[in-house]
Amino acid sequence: MQLFADYHIHSRYSDGRATIRQLAEAALAKGLEAITICDHGPNNIGAGVKSPGSFLEAKQEARKIAKDFPNLELKVGAEANVIGLNGEIDVPEEIYKKLDWLTVGLHPYIWPKDLRTGWSYVVGNQLHTITEGQRRKCIERNTKALVEAIRRHKVDVVAHPGLGVPVDIEEVAKACAETNTAFEINTGHRYQYVSDLVRVAKTGVKFVVNSDAHFTDTVGDLDYGLALLQQAKIPPEQVINGRH
Numbered sequence: 001m002q003l004f005a006d007y008h009i010h011s012r013y014s015d016g017r018a019t020i021r022q023l024a025e026a027a028l029a030k031g032l033e034a035i036t037i038c039d040h041g042p043n044n045i046g047a048g049v050k051s052p053g054s055f056l057e058a059k060q061e062a063r064k065i066a067k068d069f070p071n072l073e074l075k076v077g078a079e080a081n082v083i084g085l086n087g088e089i090d091v092p093e094e095i096y097k098k099l100d101w102l103t104v105g106l107h108p109y110i111w112p113k114d115l116r117t118g119w120s121y122v123v124g125n126q127l128h129t130i131t132e133g134q135r136r137k138c139i140e141r142n143t144k145a146l147v148e149a150i151r152r153h154k155v156d157v158v159a160h161p162g163l164g165v166p167v168d169i170e171e172v173a174k175a176c177a178e179t180n181t182a183f184e185i186n187t188g189h190r191y192q193y194v195s196d197l198v199r200v201a202k203t204g205v206k207f208v209v210n211s212d213a214h215f216t217d218t219v220g221d222l223d224y225g226l227a228l229l230q231q232a233k234i235p236p237e238q239v240i241n242g243r244h
């Protein structure tokens with residue numbers, strides 16, 4: 001299998017270290033055919049974009065330089081944070097509709113939408129080691145929030161399901177399969193197990209392998225994900241950036 005695209009890359013608009021032009025050059029050097037610049041939503045503490053309007057600036061910048069990269073499909077999207085228990089996200093619909101791509105993910109350190117979310121999600125996820133019962137409740141709450149985000153918004157990819165914030169990955173994968181949302185294998189954070197991917201693949205969900213690069217030198221570093229796909233016997237037809 002060959003992976004021809006990397007749909008999760010951060011630029012200077014959030015906590016990435018490179019400009020969009022530098023990232024595009026790095027992608028071409030790695031032989032990629034398509035990339036998505038996908039910066040963190042504004043509610044990510046210490047890492048988010050200044051405001052949702054930054055995504056439109058990034059898109060404008062990408063449009064300006066696109067002519068210099070005729071062999072690269074250069075897309076701009078957002079990695080939105082789930083900030084409410086009912087699937088609310090921190091990138092408004094009127095903004096993400098103007099972008100090429102929407103990725104949604106759970107992150108532990110976010111500014112929540114309201115106090116209830118703050119208490120039960122942000123604080124709750126820090127307490128999950130205390131008792132098994134509390135942990136189970138957290139997983140239920142996290143899963144529900146993520147699944148509702150997938151159903152409420154037109155989401156392309158769910159970023160790193162289960163990383164840092166525990167979820168029921170099969171429930172998430174089922175919702176992804178029903179809504180044509182890709183389930184990410186994230187090579188920047190090597191936390192996923194082959195056995196989990198085998199279980200998840202049975203839902204019929206489509207996968208995507210992404211680097212989550214924050215620097216030019218990790219753009220297109222997808223080999224680790226490719227190895228996981230092969231071990232889990234997932235065919236290229238089930239991978240949105242894969243082909244024979």
Ligand SMILES: [Zn+2]
Pocket residue numbers: 079105107159160
């Ligand atoms: Zn993320």
Ligand SMILES: [Zn+2]
Pocket residue numbers: 008010079159212
């Ligand atoms: Zn990311």
